[in-house]
Amino acid sequence: MTAETAPRVGAVIVAAGSSSRMSGLDKVLAPLAGTPLVLHSVRVFQDSPHVHEIVIVTRPELEPRLHELAERHGLTKVKRVVRGGRTRAESSRHGVSALSQDVELVLVHDGARPLVTGEVVTRVVEAATLDGAAIPGVPPVPTIKREANGASAGTLDRAELREAQTPQGFHRSLLARAFAAVMKEGLEPSDEAAMVEHLGERVTIVAGERRNLKVTVPEDLVVAEALLAGRTPPQQTRVGIGYDVHRLEEGRPLILGGVTIAHAKGLLGHSDADVLSHAIVDALFGAAGVGDLGHHFPDTDAEWEGASGERLLVAAVEILRDSGYVPTNVDATVSAQAPQLAPHRAAMIAHLARALLLPEQRVSVKFTTTERLGFEGREEGISATAVVQIGSLPMVAEIE
Numbered sequence: 029m030t031a032e033t034a035p036r037v038g039a040v041i042v043a044a045g046s047s048s049r050m051s052g053l054d055k056v057l058a059p060l061a062g063t064p065l066v067l068h069s070v071r072v073f074q075d076s077p078h079v080h081e082i083v084i085v086t087r088p089e090l091e092p093r094l095h096e097l098a099e100r101h102g103l104t105k106v107k108r109v110v111r112g113g114r115t116r117a118e119s120s121r122h123g124v125s126a127l128s129q130d131v132e133l134v135l136v137h138d139g140a141r142p143l144v145t146g147e148v149v150t151r152v153v154e155a156a157t158l159d160g161a162a163i164p165g166v167p168p169v170p171t172i173k174r175e176a177n178g179a180s181a182g183t184l185d186r187a188e189l190r191e192a193q194t195p196q197g198f199h200r201s202l203l204a205r206a207f208a209a210v211m212k213e214g215l216e217p218s219d220e221a222a223m224v225e226h227l228g229e230r231v232t233i234v235a236g237e238r239r240n241l242k243v244t245v246p247e248d249l250v251v252a253e254a255l256l257a258g259r260t261p262p263q264q265t266r267v268g269i270g271y272d273v274h275r276l277e278e279g280r281p282l283i284l285g286g287v288t289i290a291h292a293k294g295l296l297g298h299s300d301a302d303v304l305s306h307a308i309v310d311a312l313f314g315a316a317g318v319g320d321l322g323h324h325f326p327d328t329d330a331e332w333e334g335a336s337g338e339r340l341l342v343a344a345v346e347i348l349r350d351s352g353y354v355p356t357n358v359d360a361t362v363s364a365q366a367p368q369l370a371p372h373r374a375a376m377i378a379h380l381a382r383a384l385l386l387p388e389q390r391v392s393v394k395f396t397t398t399e400r401l402g403f404e405g406r407e408e409g410i411s412a413t414a415v416v417q418i419g420s421l422p423m424v425a426e427i428e
């Protein structure tokens with residue numbers, strides 16, 4: 029979506045429920061991480077670059093309090109606080125009609141979902157802009173049965189099911205048609221998407237997030253509080269590739285993946301020339317985008333002179349940590365005509381896994397000859413290629 033075609037977006041946050049399942053707690057203003065619950069999601073829409081204005085729909089007695097809170101918390105996009113209706117559809121319709129005339133795309137969000145993220149908002153805005161209607165959905169976790177007469181009448185196929193979340197996004201004109209149909213036919217749909225489906229229009233489902241839960245019972249507040257306390261940024265995954273070659277010479281030790289292998293020839297280099305470890309180190313640096321082995325461990329630096337592959341791996345993992353990443357998976361191939369390397373596979377994996385602080389199942393080492401072709405085939409040298417995956421370290425983000 030380009031800036032030229034981006035529609036003007038208004039968010040309607042519906043916080044008009046009676047909190048009937050909350051044991052007397054008013055969930056709209058229930059404190060969550062020290063902030064009234066509804067303000068958490070208002071903040072997400074306030075901070076979204078896609079959203080231009082916000083309308084909060086609530087019960088009449090909460091109107092003045094929400095006005096005051098929006099102002100105090102600097103929620104400048106909140107244009108109006110309006111009262112809800114008798115049904116969910118009526119409440120969201122009140123909210124939509126309070127949006128400015130020039131709003132073209134409407135997001136309806138359940139104020140009881142405080143853990144919505146800006147990423148979900150973006151996905152919904154982009155899909156709804158293109159398709160007319162979009163909602164976030166997640167596959168349900170439990171096995172769901174159909175019940176009839178106290179017995180199971182079948183198990184639903186989870187692969188076909190999605191739990192609907194919010195915000196739900198719509199072209200304003202489409203939503204207006206849906207509201208009109210609902211009023212005319214006296215329907216009471218449980219969400220806006222159901223109204224649009226009733227018109228026979230497509231509702232695109234984008235990826236929701238498990239954490240975007242709806243606070244319905246007091247236990248949900250405990251879960252939301254815990255999630256907020258450990259709030260982590262979206263896990264970033266990156267991959268890197270590494271390649272290395274060393275020459276084979278008589279009288280040198282052959283060390284691969286930290287394992288010394290009996291052979292007439294060994295690899296030549298200013299270090300132990302562990303070509304496998306070197307390829308992995310380069311892949312790690314590549315994944316993190318922090319240069320390469322020669323940059324971090326120059327042969328001109330006495331500190332690294334003769335350093336073992338293992339020491340370089342341990343140091344590389346430290347450098348990665350400083351950039352906020354840890355290795356999560358390693359796969360490597362060693363090309364050598366001789367000797368037979370397969371008997372040493374388990375020892376290499378054990379050694380590499382220890383140096384990389386990874387479980388052994390996350391380290392793979394494979395071997396190939398090159399059918400006597402090329403320098404590996406002529407036993408002039410050995411090469412290694414590695415592909416690694418790294419993931420961002422979990423970090424506790426600041427909570428307002």
Ligand code: MG
Nearest residue numbers: 272273303306
């Ligand atoms: Mg090397």
